[in-house]
Amino acid sequence: MxxxxxxxxxxxxxxxxxxxxxxxxxxxxxxxxxxxxxxxxxxxxxxxxxxxxxxxxxxxxxxxxxxxxxxxxxxxxxxxxxxxxxxxxxxxxxxxxxxxxxxxxxxxxxxxxxxxxxxxxxxxxxxxxxxxxxxxxxxxxxxxxxxxxxxxxxxxxxxxxxxxxxxxxxxxxxxxxxxxxxxxxxxxxxxxxxxxxxxxxxxxxxxxxxxxxxxxxxxxxxxxxxxxxxxxxxYVAGLCGEANVLDRAWIAQYFANQPWHEMPENKVLIRPEALALFKRPAAGRVEAQVERCIFEGSRYRVNVRLAEEMLVAYHSIALAEGRKIHLSPKNRPA
Structure with a gap:
């Protein structure tokens, strides 16, 4: 107390x-x-x-x-x-x-x-x-x-x-x-x-x-x-770490009913660690393209293009620039 x-x-x-x-x-x-x-x-x-x-x-x-x-x-x-x-x-x-x-x-x-x-x-x-x-x-x-x-x-x-x-x-x-x-x-x-x-x-x-x-x-x-x-x-989101700040309606086209953090002006925050990258398509995944892959020691920082937006995600292995990748939200623990 x-x-x-x-x-x-x-x-x-x-x-x-x-x-x-x-x-x-x-x-x-x-x-x-x-x-x-x-x-x-x-x-x-x-x-x-x-x-x-x-x-x-x-x-x-x-x-x-x-x-x-x-x-x-x-x-x-x-x-x-x-x-x-x-x-x-x-x-x-x-x-x-x-x-x-x-x-x-x-x-x-x-x-x-x-x-x-x-x-x-x-x-x-x-x-x-x-x-x-x-x-x-x-x-x-x-x-x-x-x-x-x-x-x-x-x-x-x-x-x-x-x-x-x-x-x-x-x-x-x-x-x-x-x-x-x-x-x-x-x-x-x-x-x-x-x-x-x-x-x-x-x-x-x-x-x-x-x-x-x-x-x-x-x-x-x-x-x-x-x-x-x-x-x-x-401002706070970006100062505290890597942040994808996206239009709520735009991201809902790809991932509906996700518990993203709500931001002012109809924006949502998606941290890179909340996104998963896969080589193969599956239900709930959307196709994107790897634009850049940067080694950061314990992980790779991956810039991926989804339609007109650039998103940042983290991955455990290197991904070739220009290749297709499949993106989805990570499952969150209960």
């Missing part, structure tokens, strides 16, 4: 720069131990929203709340921010010549030595950095730098952790290791975490709740499964 009072809230915050709206009226609340992902294209307002959440810039309107207390405006503070809210930027803000341990120690420089040393060891373990503790930052991989920046941000036991494009410069192994580190940190510390990204795979796999941002507005929020399977519109 969720607590009555959220750990962290944005209440109808807005931000504009001249005539350009960066964040439209937007509200968001998080509970302790929750990971919230913000997915949006470049220029959608993600970084501005993160700076508002960090209490680094004044909203034009609205308020930031922490555990039921409204935060003071940054302009009224000697140093903007909040001691319990930590933000990790894309460029890490680490000292390249210092070691991992020394970078974390710097964040704890005003604490007594015994506490500081114990806290450093705790953070090294929490962020899986024990083996890199004495290495200078300049010799680390992108994933190790990201985990060091998170350890430094958590040094003073942050209640809210804000991550700006945390996976932007990482290869796949470091990406997955960082995601697991973030999950472990949030579970163990019961902090609330907001991360922003423009990569759907990162947002869908890490977030417990997800918000899709467009031109400063939250156009949809929900679980990753809800947003992927039941997007509010074509």
């Amino acid at each position: 969720l607590n009555a009072t959220p750990l962290f809230e944005l209440r109808t915050v807005t931000k504009s720069y001249g005539k350009q709206t960066a964040v439209a009226p937007l509200s968001l609340s998080l509970q302790a131990g929750e990971i919230f992902g913000l997915l949006g294209a470049s220029g959608a307002g993600k970084s501005t929203l993160l700076r508002l959440a960090a209490n680094l810039i004044n909203p034009d309107a609205g308020e930031v709340w922490m555990e039921g207390v409204k935060l003071e405006l940054p302009s009224d503070m000697l140093i903007p921010g909040h001691p319990d809210i930590k933000i990790v930027h894309q460029d890490y803000h680490l000292s390249a010549m210092l070691s991992v341990r020394e970078n974390i120690r710097y964040a704890l420089r005003y604490y007594e030595k015994d506490y500081r040393d114990a806290r450093i060891e705790e953070l090294l373990a929490l962020c899986q950095l024990q083996n890199q503790a004495e290495q200078p930052i300049k010799l680390l991989s992108g994933g190790e730098k990201q985990r060091t920046a998170i350890a430094q941000a958590l040094a003073e036991e942050a209640r809210v952790l804000l991550l700006d494009e945390p996976f932007a410069h990482l290869d796949l192994p470091n990406n997955r290791r960082l995601a697991e580190t973030i999950r472990n940190i949030v579970t163990e510390t019961q902090a609330a975490c907001i991360f922003v990204t423009h990569h759907a795979a990162d947002a869908l796999s890490l977030a417990q709740r997800l918000g899709v941002l467009k031109q400063g507005s939250l156009v949809q929020t929900g679980t990753p499964e809800e947003i992927y399977q039941h997007p509010a519109n074509a």
Whole structure:
């Protein structure tokens, strides 16, 4: 059961720069131990929203709340921010010549030595950095730098952790290791975490709740499964993954009475994984033509032409371009 009072809230915050709206009226609340992902294209307002959440810039309107207390405006503070809210930027803000341990120690420089040393060891373990503790930052991989920046941000036991494009410069192994580190940190510390990204795979796999941002507005929020399977519109559908958005009446000519997801303006959404491709004709299958077949590792991405429309489907083996293929909806589990 969720607590009555959220750990962290944005209440109808807005931000504009001249005539350009960066964040439209937007509200968001998080509970302790929750990971919230913000997915949006470049220029959608993600970084501005993160700076508002960090209490680094004044909203034009609205308020930031922490555990039921409204935060003071940054302009009224000697140093903007909040001691319990930590933000990790894309460029890490680490000292390249210092070691991992020394970078974390710097964040704890005003604490007594015994506490500081114990806290450093705790953070090294929490962020899986024990083996890199004495290495200078300049010799680390992108994933190790990201985990060091998170350890430094958590040094003073942050209640809210804000991550700006945390996976932007990482290869796949470091990406997955960082995601697991973030999950472990949030579970163990019961902090609330907001991360922003423009990569759907990162947002869908890490977030417990997800918000899709467009031109400063939250156009949809929900679980990753809800947003992927039941997007509010074509923008959300396309941002979250490969999508066939088709006219309802047109697709009904070929596949009647299918439970496709209904979209605005008499459109339906068909994800590529909802389509099956067969070499032979049979009842319920329609003939199409393979236009392109692209290897993607665990599957092939196949562009098929059905009458005047181009559809995307996935298949387990390569299909020759130009060949005829037979298309049908996949049987869905009950």
